[in-house]
Amino acid sequence: MIDGARRDHARFRQIIRGKIKQDLKKHITHTEMFGRKGKDVVSIPMPQIDIPRFRFGSNQGGVGQGDGNPGDPVGGQPGDDGQPGQGQEAGNQAGDHGLEVEFTLQELAEILGEELSLPKIEPRGAKTLKSKVDRYTSIASQGPHSLRHFKRTIKQAIQRQISTGTYDPDRPVIIPEKKDFRFRSWKSDVQQENSAVIIYMMDVSGSMGDEQKDIVRTEAFWINTWLRSQYKGVETRYIIHDATAKEVDEDTFFRTRESGGTLISSAYKLCEKIIEKDYPPSDWNIYPFHFSDGDNWSSEDTKLCIDLLKSSLLRKCNVFCYGQVDSRYGSGQFYKDLSEVFGKDDDSVILSRIENKEAVLGSIKDFLGKGK
Amino acid sequence: MKSTALPLELAKIRDDIEGYAHQAGLDFFDVIFEMVPSDAINALAAQEGFPVRYPHWRFGMNYDQYSKGYEWGLQKIYEMVINTNPSYAYLMSSNSYVDQKTVMAHVYGHVDFFKNNIWFSKTNRKMLDAMANHAVRIRTYMDDYGQDTVENFIDICLSLDNLIDPSLPFSPEKKREVQGADETPRHLEVGKIKVDRSYMDTFINPPEFLAEQRKKAEDQSRQDKKFPDRPERDVMLFLLSFAPLETWQQEVLRMIRDEAYYFVPQMQTKIMNEGWASYWHSEIMTKKALTASEIIDFADHHAGILQMSPGRLNPYKIGIELFRDIEDRWNRGKFGKEYDQCEDFREKLYWNKNLGLGREKIFEVRKVCNDVTFIDQYLTPEFVDRYQLYTYEYNRRTGQHEIVDREFKSVKEKLLSQLTNQGQPNISVVDGNFNNRSELLLSHKHLGFDLDLKYARETMRSIFLIWKRPVHIQTTLEGRTRLYTYNEKHEFVAQD
Numbered sequence: 038m039i040d041g042a043r044r045d046h047a048r049f050r051q052i053i054r055g056k057i058k059q060d061l062k063k064h065i066t067h068t069e070m071f072g073r074k075g076k077d078v079v080s081i082p083m084p085q086i087d088i089p090r091f092r093f094g095s096n097q098g099g100v101g102q103g104d105g106n107p108g109d110p111v112g113g114q115p116g117d118d119g120q121p122g123q124g125q126e127a128g129n130q131a132g133d134h135g136l137e138v139e140f141t142l143q144e145l146a147e148i149l150g151e152e153l154s155l156p157k158i159e160p161r162g163a164k165t166l167k168s169k170v171d172r173y174t175s176i177a178s179q180g181p182h183s184l185r186h187f188k189r190t191i192k193q194a195i196q197r198q199i200s201t202g203t204y205d206p207d208r209p210v211i212i213p214e215k216k217d218f219r220f221r222s223w224k225s226d227v228q229q230e231n232s233a234v235i236i237y238m239m240d241v242s243g244s245m246g247d248e249q250k251d252i253v254r255t256e257a258f259w260i261n262t263w264l265r266s267q268y269k270g271v272e273t274r275y276i277i278h279d280a281t282a283k284e285v286d287e288d289t290f291f292r293t294r295e296s297g298g299t300l301i302s303s304a305y306k307l308c309e310k311i312i313e314k315d316y317p318p319s320d321w322n323i324y325p326f327h328f329s330d331g332d333n334w335s336s337e338d339t340k341l342c343i344d345l346l347k348s349s350l351l352r353k354c355n356v357f358c359y360g361q362v363d364s365r366y367g368s369g370q371f372y373k374d375l376s377e378v379f380g381k382d383d384d385s386v387i388l389s390r391i392e393n394k395e396a397v398l399g400s401i402k403d404f405l406g407k408g409k
Numbered sequence: 410m411k412s413t414a415l416p417l418e419l420a421k422i423r424d425d426i427e428g429y430a431h432q433a434g435l436d437f438f439d440v441i442f443e444m445v446p447s448d449a450i451n452a453l454a455a456q457e458g459f460p461v462r463y464p465h466w467r468f469g470m471n472y473d474q475y476s477k478g479y480e481w482g483l484q485k486i487y488e489m490v491i492n493t494n495p496s497y498a499y500l501m502s503s504n505s506y507v508d509q510k511t512v513m514a515h516v517y518g519h520v521d522f523f524k525n526n527i528w529f530s531k532t533n534r535k536m537l538d539a540m541a542n543h544a545v546r547i548r549t550y551m552d553d554y555g556q557d558t559v560e561n562f563i564d565i566c567l568s569l570d571n572l573i574d575p576s577l578p579f580s581p582e583k584k585r586e587v588q589g590a591d592e593t594p595r596h597l598e599v600g601k602i603k604v605d606r607s608y609m610d611t612f613i614n615p616p617e618f619l620a621e622q623r624k625k626a627e628d629q630s631r632q633d634k635k636f637p638d639r640p641e642r643d644v645m646l647f648l649l650s651f652a653p654l655e656t657w658q659q660e661v662l663r664m665i666r667d668e669a670y671y672f673v674p675q676m677q678t679k680i681m682n683e684g685w686a687s688y689w690h691s692e693i694m695t696k697k698a699l700t701a702s703e704i705i706d707f708a709d710h711h712a713g714i715l716q717m718s719p720g721r722l723n724p725y726k727i728g729i730e731l732f733r734d735i736e737d738r739w740n741r742g743k744f745g746k747e748y749d750q751c752e753d754f755r756e757k758l759y760w761n762k763n764l765g766l767g768r769e770k771i772f773e774v775r776k777v778c779n780d781v782t783f784i785d786q787y788l789t790p791e792f793v794d795r796y797q798l799y800t801y802e803y804n805r806r807t808g809q810h811e812i813v814d815r816e817f818k819s820v821k822e823k824l825l826s827q828l829t830n831q832g833q834p835n836i837s838v839v840d841g842n843f844n845n846r847s848e849l850l851l852s853h854k855h856l857g858f859d860l861d862l863k864y865a866r867e868t869m870r871s872i873f874l875i876w877k878r879p880v881h882i883q884t885t886l887e888g889r890t891r892l893y894t895y896n897e898k899h900e901f902v903a904q905d
Contacts, residue, residue: 041462042452042472048560049469088467088567089867091834093858098802098810100824102717111801111810136470137477 146266156408180220330367518686684728
């Protein structure tokens with residue numbers, strides 16, 4: 038009976054997965070609705086799916102019980118008939134609650150990948166990351182009793198009895214002693230993996246408002262989700278900049294608001310420094326993402342940025358991504374400048390313009406669709 | 410699979426409880442108790458109590474919700490019992506013994522009810538096998554036609570599974586099985602003017618005249634002949650008989666309909682069934698089975714089961730209290746003309762003729778009533794007063810449900826209208842050849858509650874997908890009679 042329910046449960050999840058894919062745009066832009074459950078699981082709220090039947094409208098009144106005078110509001114939830122506890126017809130009372138479905142980040146990445154037909158990334162660089170996988174393939178003489186290995190224990194006991202001459206073939210009673218016990222135990226496998234780092238840079242000058250930051254946050258969530266599905270170990274670093282740049286943690290990255298001017302080159306310089314210090318390009322897949330509203334202090338600084346990209350940054354990265362989040366104050370000049378230089382043919386730089394929240398899906402496809 | 414038989418100690422307890430139940434006069438099928446872990450209980454509950462069901466996502470959704478509810482400590486299914494002969498009941502292995510005892514006593518109450526209540530008398534007691542057979546057939550169809558195709562069609566059928574006729578199992582004159590369309594045209598010898606002399610016939614009734622008359626008569630009879638000849642409550646049966654379905658689709662629809670009929674009596678007697686079972690677990694536990702050390706736990710759990718929350722009626726509570734009220738009234742003779750006509754409040758309150766008919770009366774009630782007649786006959790003004798029942802309505806202005814009054818008459822009326830037709834809208838097929846274009850006309854008999862239009866639209870779509878011609882429904886919405894149509898362009902439109 039459990040098998041039946043499990044089979045149906047898998048089917049149900051498959052249907053839910055289909056629904057999420059159908060409405061991917063909606064779900065993608067509402068990552069703030071996702072609940073985080075532990076490290077690798079998110080829960081996504083969805084409207085209840087149910088079988089439509091003729092039924093009465095919900096605002097029809099009824100009979101209740103308790104204190105109160107005519108005109109007083111009714112406490113509780115009338116019409117909500119999810120009486121928990123007992124019942125021989127338990128299945129008939131699903132109630133009107135929304136669904137909350139859990140997905141691992143891996144599953145989310147799969148859905149994203151399938152829907153946007155994202156290509157698998159061909160990693161570069163040597164497999165330097167060592168990851169340890171524990172498998173229960175070994176036997177130990179110490180261990181918890183829940184992992185007791187009966188066969189091996191008995192075998193050990195027989196061996197001991199035969200060697201000490203206490204084994205009687207006519208009356209083969211085998212009683213394991215403490216030192217006979219054997220337990221399942223693990224062996225560590227070391228695997229070599231490709232490693233990757235994502236370096237986020239964001240303009241936090243006054244013109245980047247909450248709406249813009251929200252877009253960046255959503256983009257970052259999906260970029261992380263996708264790249265983590267492609268690489269075993271993914272590190273993330275965060276740089277904020279106005280006229281100067283500094284490295285911060287994730288939380289600060291999305292919260293900080295400065296009022297200074299904007300020198301993009303400062304961020305690029307810091308980014309280069311971080312790569313030089315921690316991430317030798319021969320061992321690492323490097324993904325710098327830069328988000329701004331397209332304003333820069335001067336065209337000289339823009340020129341400096343382009344030089345930095347051309348002379349060193351691009352050679353070290355898998356791909357350099359620039360996302361321009363449109364805002365009321367931003368001129369969008371930086372996007373134009375970059376696209377003049379790097380154009381469409383240059384696939385070491387990916388440029389994307391994000392007009393509003395709805396455009397996030399398209400921009401994710403821009404960034405990740407090249408398979409780099 | 411692990412054995413689900415009861416451990417020795419519980420088997421002994423079971424024997425005791427069964428003995429007490431017999432002594433008390435309960436009359437039940439054999440009950441087979443199985444001891445299962447919580448996830449199996451959740452799985453069984455998800456499948457409406459049956460261990461084998463056809464593959465369908467909704468069982469998976471139920472399972473998802475039950476197991477989460479259990480994990481998060483929001484709900485726990487104590488017991489489940491299936492109406493079959495012998496009856497199967499499941500005990501959750503993690504429950505304490507006092508809970509198991511209570512559940513056993515409760516289960517014997519249910520099974521007595523299943524066996525003796527008249528509304529259960531027509532149900533298939535071999536439903537376990539029937540469900541398993543349905544599962545096999547549907548799996549075969551899935552192999553033949555594809556899981557998606559079959560599952561989508563099941564969804565469509567389920568969407569109609571409340572459009573059946575609860576009185577049908579009790580009306581032998583109604584055709585129970587699928588009817589074939591009666592297509593043989595009647596031989597028409599109409600419109601002929603009577604002629605005494607046969608040689609005059611061709612002059613008085615020339616062929617053109619006859620043909621004309623015959624045509625008139627045919628038109629007339631087509632208008633007269635209603636199809637179906639009287640409104641058909643069993644919409645599923647009507648579709649099964651006349652909708653253009655493939656054989657496998659017919660079979661699926663038939664199986665879903667059979668399963669729907671099986672669950673009807675349980676919906677008709679929710680209050681009584683739970684009330685009766687609670688009454689008996691309380692009797693057996695407090696008078697026989699409890700040990701001193703178990704009393705606190707029992708009282709705690711019993712109170713939990715009967716707990717009322719504001720704005721919601723607990724069928725367990727209403728049921729048990731109404732049975733106790735009836736027992737008390739018949740013990741003291743508080744019924745009949747003399748009592749009803751007595752106007753002295755004090756005298757009525759202390760009325761006692763020591764008749765001792767209570768037990769006998771409640772056994773009779775459990776035999777002949779369903780929830781509607783139970784409330785109709787035995788709800789008293791004193792009861793409404795004692796348990797603080799009220800009616801509420803939705804206030805459009807404040808957006809809240811608000812208490813309207815505590816009058817006995819209106820509480821009873823509201824309660825009855827909620828229970829009528831198991832709380833489902835009363836909908837029949839009126840015309841299978843509406844507008845003479847083989848469109849389907851349904852009619853909603855409005856009994857105080859409006860239909861939910863959003864759901865109506867989706868349900869109409871399901872019917873359209875089966876009937877394959879436009880479907881209409883006549884209903885009353887906010888006091889106006891309206892006709893809604895689901896047409897071939899998949900639009901749902903209102904016509905006034």
